[in-house]
Amino acid sequence: MAELITLNADADIKDVVRVLEQDGAVILRDVLSEAQVRQVEAELSPYWDATPPGMDDFQGTATTRTGALLARSEMCRQMTLHPAFIGACDALLLPYCQRYQVHLTQAIKIGPGETNQALHKDKWAWHQVMHGIEPMLSCMWAITDFTEDNGATRVAPGSMDWPSDRRAEPDELTCAAMSRGSMLLFSGSVLHSGGANNTDQVRIGVLLDCALGWLRQEENQYLCCPPEIAKDFDPALRRLLGYDMGAYTIGYYTPPLPPGSGLEAITPEYAVDPTVDTQIGQESELLEKKNAEVEAGAPGYGG
Numbered sequence: 001m002a003e004l005i006t007l008n009a010d011a012d013i014k015d016v017v018r019v020l021e022q023d024g025a026v027i028l029r030d031v032l033s034e035a036q037v038r039q040v041e042a043e044l045s046p047y048w049d050a051t052p053p054g055m056d057d058f059q060g061t062a063t064t065r066t067g068a069l070l071a072r073s074e075m076c077r078q079m080t081l082h083p084a085f086i087g088a089c090d091a092l093l094l095p096y097c098q099r100y101q102v103h104l105t106q107a108i109k110i111g112p113g114e115t116n117q118a119l120h121k122d123k124w125a126w127h128q129v130m131h132g133i134e135p136m137l138s139c140m141w142a143i144t145d146f147t148e149d150n151g152a153t154r155v156a157p158g159s160m161d162w163p164s165d166r167r168a169e170p171d172e173l174t175c176a177a178m179s180r181g182s183m184l185l186f187s188g189s190v191l192h193s194g195g196a197n198n199t200d201q202v203r204i205g206v207l208l209d210c211a212l213g214w215l216r217q218e219e220n221q222y223l224c225c226p227p228e229i230a231k232d233f234d235p236a237l238r239r240l241l242g243y244d245m246g247a248y249t250i251g252y253y254t255p256p257l258p259p260g261s262g263l264e265a266i267t268p269e270y271a272v273d274p275t276v277d278t279q280i281g282q283e284s285e286l287l288e289k290k291n292a293e294v295e296a297g298a299p300g301y302g303g
């Protein structure tokens with residue numbers, strides 16, 4: 001029978017990454033305090049209570065999905081920078097990019113009567129071309145307890161390299177049963193889905209995902225958190241949500257100013273902090289990474 005490994009909240013990041021690489025998913029137990037979970041509920045419940053259910057079976061017709069969580073919740077802003085999530089993103093994503101970025105923020109409330117979501121890999125959002133590469137990492141935070149009965153995320157541990165038409169046998173599937181305040185880290189390549197809710201209570205999770213800095217974000221962070229909102233965030237968070245270069249030349253902009261401003265091809269960080277007007281090419285770290293990649297070459301491909 002398939003099983004997910006649960007580690008303590010203060011587990012060594014090396015152990016977290018080792019389990020993630022082996023199973024594609026790992027639970028960290030009781031990461032948030034009760035007060036922190038209540039803060040998430042207080043900040044977001046007005047929004048999720050007012051969110052209509054999904055329109056199709058994949059979204060879930062008894063399920064609500066509420067976004068723009070970084071604009072709406074201080075606690076979600078802090079959760080996005082949690083060291084276990086950042087440490088796991090560094091280990092899993094930096095082999096494939098110079099920088100990674102926020103990809104999706106979504107509170108998922110699975111209501112009574114919801115059926116199993118179809119098993120899928122989240123990386124399929126970018127078509128079926130992401131073979132041999134890990135494009136994203138997700139973190140599902142349990143805001144209620146997650147149980148087999150109330151719709152805990154279903155996972156097929158170790159399914160990262162399965163071909164896309166390979167189905168999971170019943171004994172290859174398990175679910176992320178975890179207490180309120182715990183987190184499930186899972187890779188964009190692992191087969192998983194929301195579960196059926198056979199109880200009379202809702203199951204609430206907050207999903208915070210990061211993806212490679214050269215990919216299109218699933219939830220457009222520039223529109224959810226425009227500069228007038230993002231400018232007040234922790235600098236590390238606003239860089240992570242996209243106000244930063246994604247690679248040596250990826251993501252620059254030219255402010256639409258009159259002639260003579262002197263600002264051309266600068267980092268998007270300028271939009272939230274005008275003291276940073278770095279032009280592309282000035283950030284030597286990104287140029288060094290790019291040169292190292294060119295030097296090493298892409299395995300198996302020419303050009």
Ligand SMILES: O=C(O)CCC(=O)C(=O)O
Nearest residue numbers: 108152153192193194195
């Ligand atoms: O709600 C869940 O547990 C997972 C949902 C999911 O995997 C998705 O919507 O992509």
Ligand SMILES: [Fe+2]
Nearest residue numbers: 121122192193
């Ligand atoms: Fe998913």
